[in-house]
Amino acid sequence: MKSESTLPNMLVNGAAPGQTDDDVSLLTLWHNVQSHRRLFWGVAAGVVALAVAYLIVAAPVYKADALIQVDEQQGSALGALSDVASALSLNKPIDGELDILSSRAVLEPAIDATQARTTIFVANRVPLLGRLYGRYKTPPNGLADAPLGLTGFAWGGERLVVAAFDTPRVLYGEKFRLRVQPGNRWTLEDPDGAIVASGGLHERVKFVVQTDFGPAPGVIEIRELRGRPGTSFKLVEASLQDTIEAMRKRMTVQETTKGSSMIQLSVKNSDPALAAAFANEVAHAYVALNIKHRAEQSRLSLEFLNRKLPAFRDELAQSEDRLNAFRIRTKTIDIEQQTEALLTRAVDLTKQKTLIDLNLQATREQFRPGHPAVQTLEAQDAALQSALHDVEKQVQALPSTQQDYLRLARNVAVDTQLYTALVANAQQLEVAEAGTTGNVSVIDFAVRPDSAAWPRVPLVLAGGVLGGLFLAFVVTQAVAALHDALRSPLDVERVGQAPIFAVVPVSTAEQQVAKLRRGAADRARQETALLASRSPSDPSIEALRSLRAALRFSMVGKAGGSILFTGPTEGVGKTFVALNFAYVLALKGLRVLIVDADLRRAGARRYFAMERAYAGFANVLSGDATLDEAVIPTDLRGLDLLPAGSALPPNPGELLERPAFAAMLKDAATRYDYVVVDSPPVLPVSDAITLAQACDATFVVSRAETTNRHQLAETMTRLNQSGVRVTGQVFNGVQTTRYGYGYGYGYRYQAQA
Incomplete structure (x- = not known):
């Protein structure tokens, strides 16, 4: 059954009665960030620092761009005959051109021309510092001055360009070293450090290098060399296939805009x-x-026409002979106008169909049957065949003499036009083969870039800031989820299974008093540093007054007694609650004794003026002092203090288990109305359980955003299993604005020196 005093305490914290543990809101996420703000800003600052470090150490990458235009209109298989069969003009997909640009057939000549298989880098540069120095101190086309006379190192501007460098296949990926000698001379060392070649600029030098399979030949030629004598370069040759794959990754080939037929070629490299x-x-x-x-297409088309021309020439001669023989036999000189129109129509259609057939044959030799070009020609051929069939029906309606004459005259006209067209086309193909021009052209050649394309300072910094904030947010949410800290009195009451007697808010005034305590740590304190005495109207003290009122109802039938305050771990504020609550009791005119029972990390003495070390609780339990000798009167009326002792014992657990503690409580009860015991936390040690078994009331203090659910549940379990009845709970450190909670602590609890 919940006590009536817990209801207003829940409202102080602002927790909704229907809220569940699984509810996640933006406010909850913001609470997590505020609770772990140091971690949040630490992670964010760390990521930004990494971004800045990346800008400092990252090698610059340069990008060179070239612009290529592709004329998509392609000629037919038979070149000039596309005027007759215009549908043969094909649009070559631009995507295919993009694939060609990154093909082996294109990349291999480019790799050979630029010696891209050979990777060259300076070997004797000071790590990090040398690169930074060279970035800002290297003059154009010159060497950076060596700082402090350190000429044995490379400081920027060194350059080596090879015209040829071939090594045995078994040494691909191995590092050769080239050292600069005076007078633009050089020496080459193999991977084992042996000198295998020497020479000067533009000298092609053959060398022999030892491998695991015996001696093998190599060759090197230096085109450009810049560096102080003693400068060394490392040369690594890769296989052609590895280089092709590497260059593909450095290349970007894309159409500038869809349908523009303009291709932008970009290459990235550190050089x-x-x-x-x-x-x-x-x-x-x-x-x-x-x-x-x-050119190959023109050659294949020309070969095809050369095979067909003799047959067309013979067919033309035979057609002319048959027409002349018909005229002589029938004595036919002219034909009617209708017949002539049919003849013209038939000649035109027959010529077109014949050309389509020729192009279809040539196209089938270059493409597979399902290719779009083949399908287009087949459709055109079917349409022309249908038109010729209609003309043939009209011819059959003519007299037989006119039919025969029309067919013979048609054959002569068609064969004449076809033969003439094919001869002209063959001549054009001969010219085209001799002087073929492509349908692609380079609009803009690449020029050497002056500034690096990467890293970009604004982009990297923006990414570092945004990425840092995002990562910090994720980390804080993960830490908050793992910590599972208590946030509301509702959570505390549900987990602890005991009523809450007070919700103590965070006090700004207590923070000032704590500074006073720390400032007087190295000198004798002249006054008591209790918040209840310095700021009695503080909200946290008002919360302890509600605890005093609730305590009267919970201890019905008893005018006084012993009250123990403990907590799951250190850092929850149990000493603050116990001592200020004791003073709040004393303000009612009651006599109250504070017992600092934490024999491992005594904390009560920090709150009171103590000019010297006194005997205390440990001395009373060990029999070295009586209660009268150990109790110290404070400067607060009705409030006395029993400190932990002048010397903390090495075995406080065994000392607390003696019957002396219960006897001391009984003796103190005859002199005081209330005995307030500040005990150690429950989870690190068992002292609190031993003390609680002898006390009349036990309160568990937990702290918002510091105590987690597991700690509180484990604390309650241990107390209940030991037969200790928990009177109630105190929820400390609550922010009235629900923001900015502190970060939790673990179970570690050790004695202070």
Whole structure:
């Protein structure tokens, strides 16, 4: 049954009666951030610091861009014959061109031209510092001055470009070292450190290197060398396939806008010159491959026409002979106007169908049956065949003599036009094969970039700030979920299964008093530093007055007694609650004794003026002093203090288990109205359980955002299992604004020196 005093306490904290543990709101998330604000800002600042460190140490990456135009209109398989069969013009998908640009056929020539298989980097540069120094101190096309005369290191501006570097296949990925010698000379060392070659600029030097499979040949030629004597470079050659895959990752090929037929080629590299050179070589290789492909199409079409021309020439001669023989036999010189119109129509359709058939044959030699070009030609051929069938029906309606003449004249006209067109087309293809131009052109060649494309300072910093805030938010929510701290009196009462007698808010005045206590730690205190004596109207003291009122109802039939305050762990404020509550009792005119029973970390003495070390609770239990000798009067009326003792014992647990404690309580009860015991926390040690078994009332103090559910539940379980009846709970450290709770503590609890 809940006590009546708990209801207003719940309203103080603002908890809704129907709220459940699983409710998650924006306010809850904000509480978690405020409760762990140090962790939040620490994580956020750490991520921002990492972003700044990345900007400092990250090697710059440069991007070179080239712009390529693709003319999508492609000629037919037979070139000029597309004027007759216009439907043969095909739109080549731009996506296919993007794939060609990143194909082996294009990348391999570009890799060979730029020696991209060889990775070169300076070997004797001071880590981090050397890169930073060189970034800001390297002049254009020159070497950075060596600071402090340290010429043995590379400080910026060093450059090595190879015209050729071939090593045995078994040494791919191994590091060769090239050292700069005076007079633009150099020496090359193999992976084992042995010198295998030496030479100067533009000298092609062959060398032999030892491998696990015996000696193997290699070759090197240096095109450009810049560096102080003693500067060393590392050279690593990769396989062609690995280099192709690596360059594909550094390339970006995309259409500028959909349907524009403009392709932007971008290459990223730490060397700006290499990035521009490789982009241009890829563009050159792509154009050359396109020209080669179109020239091959012209050659195949020309071969096809050369095979067909003799047959068409013979067919033309035979058609002319048959027409002349018919005219002589029938003595026919002219035909009627209707017949001539049919002849013209038939000649035109037959010519078109024949050309379609030729293009269809040529296209089938280049594409598979299901290709769109083949399907288009087949559809055109079927349409022309239907039109010819209609003309044939009209011809059959003519007299037989006119039918025969029309067919013969049609054959002569068709064969003449076809043969003439094919001869002209063959001549055009011969010219096209000799001087083929591609349908792609480079609009803008890549130029060497002056500034790095990455890292971008604003973008990295913005990402660090936003990423840091997000990560900090996630971490604080995860920590809050793992800590599972108590936040509302409703949570405390539900977990502790005991009524709440007081909800004590956080006091700003107590923080000032705590500073006073810390300031007087190294000198004799002249006055008591209790909040209840300095600020009796503080809200937290008012909450303790409600505890005093509730205590009268809970201890019905008893005018006084012993009251013990404990908590799950340290840091919950049990000493603050016990001592200020004792003074609130004394204000009613009662005589109250405070017993500092924490023999491991005595804390009550920090609140009172004590000019010297006194005998105390430990001395009374051990029999070294009587209660009268150990009790110290305070400067507060009706309030006395029994400190922990002048010397804390090494075995407080065994000392508390003696019957002397119960006897002392009995003796104190005859002299005081109330005995308030400040005990150690429950979870770290068992002292509180031993003390609680001898006291009349036991209160468990927990703190908002410090005590978690598991700690409070475990505390209650241990007390109940030991036969201790928990009178009630005190919920301490509640923010009236519900923001900014503190961060929790663990079970660690050790004696102070």
